[in-house]
Amino acid sequence: MIAQNFDYAAPGNLQEALSLLGNENAKVLAGGMSLIPLMKLRLASPEQLVDLGRIKELNYIKEDAGVLRIGATTTHFQIESSPVVRSRCPLLAEAASYIGDLQVRNMGTIGGSIAHADPAADYPASLFALEAKVSLVNAKGKRELPVADFFVDTFTTALEPGEIIREVIVPVEEQSTGTSYQKMLQPASGFAIVGVAARIRKSGGKIAMTRVGVTGLSGTPYRAANVEKAIEGTAGTADDIRKAVADIAKGLDPNSDLHASAAYRTQMARVYATRALTVAISRAS
């Protein structure tokens, strides 16, 4: 189908974009890999699109005092192929490489993806494991939120009307940290049925730090704190991992759809968490 008529604006700088977004019926276009299909199906019919694609000041990857700052319109392919991201924050580059297909990765952007907040998107697992921050900006000023406060619910973020994502901030990883993102994908859409990101630091033969982020299993991505606690302090053997991942869905209401029932999804979360932890442990030194 063809989308309903809409106005289109492609501002050249951030200020102009923010003033256009003063119109409450305007919608941000940041790659369009989710929004355009929805418009073509006429599931979404915004009156005006504000395309961020020409705003150069939103497309960057910068290293800055122990963190990487990634501009909102940086594409998945730029993240996946960036030497800086690959060496300084390999988990994010790995997650980006798993998104959709090459065409989607060439067009889709990190800001667009997290603003959409699809519960099966790939980035959130890594962003939770990385304890990333999201920087937001509106006409009046800017604010910075931990990723756990940014993702509010299914398809719901802390973004206010008139506000856009400026950048995503992830830590520069210590070289000794081991990370891995493992995903069970739905073959038609490429979305995660479940996806698990793990970060591991070792010290004296024991696991000193663990971070586990999960996507696809419940309505919002989350950090599996109980799995993290169960692994820390152990030697990280196969048996330690098996015990730790048993409760990955504890206290959650797992998603169920035609691709995977709640019980199957939960079991797959355990399997993919086991893989992610095993690889992360083997990569940590």
Added chain:
Amino acid sequence: MKINGSYSVPAPAQRAYTLLQDPVILAKCMPGTDHLDRVAENEYDMKMKVIIASMGGLFSGKVRLADQNPPDSFKLIVEGSGKIGFLKGEGLLNLMAQGETTEVKYEGDVQVGGTIASVGQRLLDTTAKMIIKKFFQKFAEAAKG
């Protein structure tokens, strides 16, 4: 699509039951709904504006209450349609008194049709859960004050 779950409401059973039958309270708790228009005994017209992930818009339909058995249970029948699809659902709500609070258990079956059902299967379950959660969060607030 089957839906079920339970929420704890900070009010005794009799009060929780009365509030759940009150069109003013229901309208306040249903996301994107301003008011319910009474068309017959226990039957209301509703207009709901929901936008999730930029999908949605205006839905219009009916809410009906049936099989009332105060303060233990009643049936809620909802029908609505909008540009992106329609839904028809029936749910049984069971209230269990637990002193000053009430456990509200719901169990129902919802049929969704139209474009959203043919292309959005993956989204229906999580979205339905979110809307129900929002309803009960607002309802818990309403029941408190």
